[in-house]
Amino acid sequence: MKRGKKIIILSHCILNQNCVVKPYAKDQEEFFKFIKSFLLNNYGFIQLPCPELVILGLKRWGHVKDQLEYPNFKLECKKLLYSIVDQIDIYLKNGYEVKGVYGIKGSPSCGVNKTCRGDWEGEASCYKNLEDIINRVHLVSEKGIFMEILEELLKEKNIKLSFYDIDDWSEEID
Numbered sequence: 684m685k686r687g688k689k690i691i692i693l694s695h696c697i698l699n700q701n702c703v704v705k706p707y708a709k710d711q712e713e714f715f716k717f718i719k720s721f722l723l724n725n726y727g728f729i730q731l732p733c734p735e736l737v738i739l740g741l742k743r744w745g746h747v748k749d750q751l752e753y754p755n756f757k758l759e760c761k762k763l764l765y766s767i768v769d770q771i772d773i774y775l776k777n778g779y780e781v782k783g784v785y786g787i788k789g790s791p792s793c794g795v796n797k798t799c800r801g802d803w804e805g806e807a808s809c810y811k812n813l814e815d816i817i818n819r820v821h822l823v824s825e826k827g828i829f830m831e832i833l834e835e836l837l838k839e840k841n842i843k844l845s846f847y848d849i850d851d852w853s854e855e856i857d
């Protein structure tokens with residue numbers, strides 16, 4: 684097996700848990716089975732950048748989608764994605780198969796079928812207690828901001844890809 688001419692697009696943290704908001708990082712090994720199945724079938728990977736790491740840093744608080752839905756976050760996401768979309772376009776135009784995009788279920792940025800929304804703003808002291816903060820968050824059936832923008836930019840180039848969620852909250856990732 685040499686050039687497989689098959690590609691999948693992965694959210695950054697699937698290959699690098701170092702960027703994940705505290706305390707949710709997992710052992711990288713937990714993604715091994717998923718990654719191995721593609722390697723064994725000679726797929727190559729495009730690793731998306733982690734928008735939250737780049738825009739908000741490693742010491743960020745956990746966010747919900749509502750907090751990221753502002754123009755400059757979206758603009759920065761676009762800047763991060765332009766060259767990725769160009770790469771996808773190049774591969775497709777040269778007859779490569781781009782199997783799809785794998786995001787992270789529930790992420791405000793990289794969720795595909797589910798993202799998290801909630802009535803969060805201001806200092807933690809604005810809320811009664813931790814439970815009050817947690818109870819305001821809920822999963823909704825929409826994409827996170829980064830995935831929405833990726834889909835939008837692909838559409839502008841008439842590229843239609845399948846999007847999948849990795850459920851990294853479950854014990855088994857496969």
Ligand code: SF4
Pocket residue numbers: 694695696697702703704732733734735736787790792793794
């Ligand atoms: S889900 Fe997206 S934003 Fe969140 S850590 Fe992974 S790559 Fe970064």
